Amino acid sequence: MATTERITTPAPGPRGSAPDADGAWSADPYALALGNGRGPLFLRRTDGWLLPLDVERWCAEADAADLEVLRRCEGAVLDVGCGPGRLVAALSRQGRRVLGIDVSEAAVARTRRLGAPALHRSVFAPLPGEGRWGTALLIDGNIGIGGDPAALLARTGRLLAPGGLLIAETVPDLDLDERVQVHVTDARGATGAAFPWARLGTPALLRYAEHAGWRAVAQWTAGGRSFAALRSGRPSGSRAAAG
Incomplete structure (x- = not known):
């Protein structure tokens, strides 16, 4: 991937903290957008900058890029921040062992309506099969969850089996390392609560990963x-498949 720029913004809170984003992602703008299957919907920074959220793609069938991600998955799959469930549903239809988790009740409900398993749960809360998942997914910008990539990588490593696989989506074409306060907003100006978020390009993700012992x-x-795709460097000692 071409590296065109490196941008770094200081973290908004203490390292290792796991902010509760349930209120933000369950706010009416996000829930309504998922219910309608369309936007416009945005993450708004405190300086007014808007990041469009691709609600229509999230609510559609898994596309070719998604299917390439799923082809690389190993063992039982945990989709962290599964949203409306297209990846969980696609894996379930393939007969794969999979679970989606999300802090949005609307997202979990939509995933379940697709016939796919999902829990209303934060990645930082206790989860089934800890230390036994074969693959964890952080797709659609979910490497930003909690606004602290190092803490999220550490938590994900504890969820995976030794040598487990993490597949993360990054910001294309930028060496970006941005940690900011954002809130969900729609075209009418309705907003959810503010919460910490991060955006990473691949070079920044690989720096965090190397420091944390990922390969x-x-x-x-x-x-x-x-x-x-990153391979967990956690020492062996747990079973390799989620139960």
């Missing part, structure tokens, strides 16, 4: 999106 095993682009 990069693949990088690729598809459909204008960028992805990286």
